[in-house]
Amino acid sequence: xxxxxxxxxxxxxxxxxxxxPPGPPTPPIPLAELLASKDLGLRRIAGPAEAExxxxxxxxxxxxxxxxxxxxxxxxxxxxxxxxxxxxxRLVEAGAAALGFGVRPVHETVPGALIEACDxxxxxxxxxxxxxxxxxxxxxxxxxMAEARHRELRRVTRAQQxxxxxxxxxxxxxxxxxxxxxxLGGRAVLLTARGEEVHAAGRDPAEEIDAAGRPLAPEAAxxxxxxxxxxxxxxPGSPASATDTHGDTHLSAYALGGAEGLVLALATRRRESGDxxxxxxxxxxxxxxxxxxxxxxxxxxxxxxVRMLLGADPAEVAPLLGATGPWTxxxxxxxxxxxxxxxxxxxxxxxxxxxxxxxxxxxxxxxxLLLPGAVPEEEAARLLPGAVPEDEAARLLPGAVPEDEAARLLPGAxxxxPLREAEGEPVRRQPGMxxxxxxxxxxxxxxxxxxxxxxxxxxxxxxxxxxxxxxxALAARALAHARATRAPLAVDTPVRGLAALVPPEQxxxxxxxxxxxxxxxxxxxxxxxxxxxxxWDRTAVALGVHRNTVRQRIGRCGELLDADLDDMDVRAELWxxxxxx
Numbered sequence: 001x002x003x004x005x006x007x008x009x010x011x012x013x014x015x016x017x018x019x020x021p022p023g024p025p026t027p028p029i030p031l032a033e034l035l036a037s038k039d040l041g042l043r044r045i046a047g048p049a050e051a052e053x054x055x056x057x058x059x060x061x062x063x064x065x066x067x068x069x070x071x072x073x074x075x076x077x078x079x080x081x082x083x084x085x086x087x088x089x090r091l092v093e094a095g096a097a098a099l100g101f102g103v104r105p106v107h108e109t110v111p112g113a114l115i116e117a118c119d120x121x122x123x124x125x126x127x128x129x130x131x132x133x134x135x136x137x138x139x140x141x142x143x144x145m146a147e148a149r150h151r152e153l154r155r156v157t158r159a160q161q162x163x164x165x166x167x168x169x170x171x172x173x174x175x176x177x178x179x180x181x182x183x184l185g186g187r188a189v190l191l192t193a194r195g196e197e198v199h200a201a202g203r204d205p206a207e208e209i210d211a212a213g214r215p216l217a218p219e220a221a222x223x224x225x226x227x228x229x230x231x232x233x234x235x236p237g238s239p240a241s242a243t244d245t246h247g248d249t250h251l252s253a254y255a256l257g258g259a260e261g262l263v264l265a266l267a268t269r270r271r272e273s274g275d276x277x278x279x280x281x282x283x284x285x286x287x288x289x290x291x292x293x294x295x296x297x298x299x300x301x302x303x304x305x306v307r308m309l310l311g312a313d314p315a316e317v318a319p320l321l322g323a324t325g326p327w328t329x330x331x332x333x334x335x336x337x338x339x340x341x342x343x344x345x346x347x348x349x350x351x352x353x354x355x356x357x358x359x360x361x362x363x364x365x366x367x368x369l370l371l372p373g374a375v376p377e378e379e380a381a382r383l384l385p386g387a388v389p390e391d392e393a394a395r396l397l398p399g400a401v402p403e404d405e406a407a408r409l410l411p412g413a414x415x416x417x418p419l420r421e422a423e424g425e426p427v428r429r430q431p432g433m434x435x436x437x438x439x440x441x442x443x444x445x446x447x448x449x450x451x452x453x454x455x456x457x458x459x460x461x462x463x464x465x466x467x468x469x470x471x472x473a474l475a476a477r478a479l480a481h482a483r484a485t486r487a488p489l490a491v492d493t494p495v496r497g498l499a500a501l502v503p504p505e506q507x508x509x510x511x512x513x514x515x516x517x518x519x520x521x522x523x524x525x526x527x528x529x530x531x532x533x534x535x536w537d538r539t540a541v542a543l544g545v546h547r548n549t550v551r552q553r554i555g556r557c558g559e560l561l562d563a564d565l566d567d568m569d570v571r572a573e574l575w576x577x578x579x580x581x
Contacts, residue, residue, distance in 0.1 A: 514573070
């Protein structure tokens with residue numbers, strides 16, 4: 001019974017409340033679960049069979065309306081029941097979920113007028129037998145709530161693990177949406193602020209039909225788009241989330257973090273406890289995954305810059321990106337052959353540490369990325385073919401260098417230098433050679449490009465901005481090599497060793513003379529075939545042609561060059577010449 005010291009408001013009034021009372025930190029309990037507890041002996045004798053219980057409250061007041069929050073199972077023995085119709089009306093108005101009426105000692109049976117009023121006004125009415133105390137009902141409800149809360153926490157935990165696993169996939173955004181749709185049993189859509197669909201997963205409720213073959217919610221998609229515009233952060237004060245119901249379809253929309261205006265929209269047939277928490281986990285993950293995606297306009301500008309850097313006048317555009325070091329060009333394709341969209345390519349760029357991603361060329365072409373470096377370009381230029389001054393290169397030709405100095409150029413001599421210096425032995429260096437502590441260090445970009453799950457990558461060596469067009473071609477060649485050898489990553493290395501000692505002008509002239517009989521397709525085929533050690537099948541895969549075509553082209557190369565391509569010396573000379581291109 002309510003405390004008698006509580007003030008009784010006037011009829012029809014309710015204490016003002018500036019805020020709606022919060023719901024309990026536990027999921028609601030279906031009325032059917034309570035009725036299934038046989039030890040209570042409860043029986044529904046009037047009203048609808050479905051109801052959700054949020055609280056249990058006992059009151060013998062004639063009008064308990066002012067003290068109800070909504071969703072209660074109100075227990076009463078009818079001590080002050082005089083007007084059942086008005087009594088039930090006030091309970092319905094207060095939002096009570098159900099009424100439990102205890103028989104004896106006040107009433108031998110449930111009053112018929114009360115049964116009729118509950119049936120008429122749609123309030124479930126339960127008969128509580130004399131041997132069942134109200135406290136037993138309350139304990140059962142709290143136990144069911146604790147069990148439901150435990151189930152909800154387990155479900156949320158499993159969903160969190162599944163979503164986190166999906167976020168680690170090579171295609172994280174579609175994978176998270178697919179997993180979210182599976183967890184909620186509905187449809188998950190990623191929309192732009194203008195309502196354009198970026199990704200979608202799950203079955204569209206609008207496509208479901210009833211027993212008569214009619215669509216259940218033919219306009220659900222349009223309603224979902226309109227709801228998404230409500231939370232799209234295009235104007236100040238937009239809510240972070242919104243919900244609506246369209247027919248039997250529950251709709252919800254969540255704004256993702258960041259300034260891109262992306263919205264996660266959900267459409268489900270049912271709304272279960274924990275759905276909002278699961279959706280919140282997905283919102284956090286998608287916000288992080290979509291962060292590299294700069295939005296349609298910014299992504300277009302980024303792609304335009306990448307194309308300019310890979311095409312004409314790159315030196316004029318590179319300073320706008322604030323990079324001071326050499327650049328690495330990366331070509332990438334999905335391992336499973338599926339095309340990559342902007343968000344998936346952006347996630348790859350984030351993994352490699354760059355926002356300069358070009359995924360908008362279409363036609364099944366590779367994703368291209370630019371990785372800016374922090375090492376001065378003059379240092380990178382020293383590693384390019386021809387970087388050694390001609391007079392220095394000449395001194396490195398046979399007979400031009402003293403024997404003891406030439407010995408230091410042999411493999412393994414490099415490892416001896418620090419030891420000799422440490423022992424006090426002077427180290428003779430070529431003119432322009434930096435001291436050991438200032439020697440050319442490995443460029444970090446080569447280490448930054450690492451294999452990425454679900455991707456096949458081809459990367460160029462770190463390159464000055466003025467040579468990015470050549471680096472683009474080298475990255476494409478490296479990608480073809482990686483695909484042919486089924487390797488996750490191939491890096492094209494610059495010309496080094498003895499080949500780097502030949503003056504570039506002389507090397508280029510020799511290459512032009514030697515390869516003059518070959519057309520461009522034949523030269524490309526020969527270069528690919530030599531890089532794959534004469535393997536016909538891998539060359540065919542890399543070039544996308546039949547292996548017999550490769551055999552015919554290589555045979556034609558041998559005829560035009562009048563050379564035995566099985567000879568290792570011939571192969572080495574041709575490889576040197578082809579590398580000059």
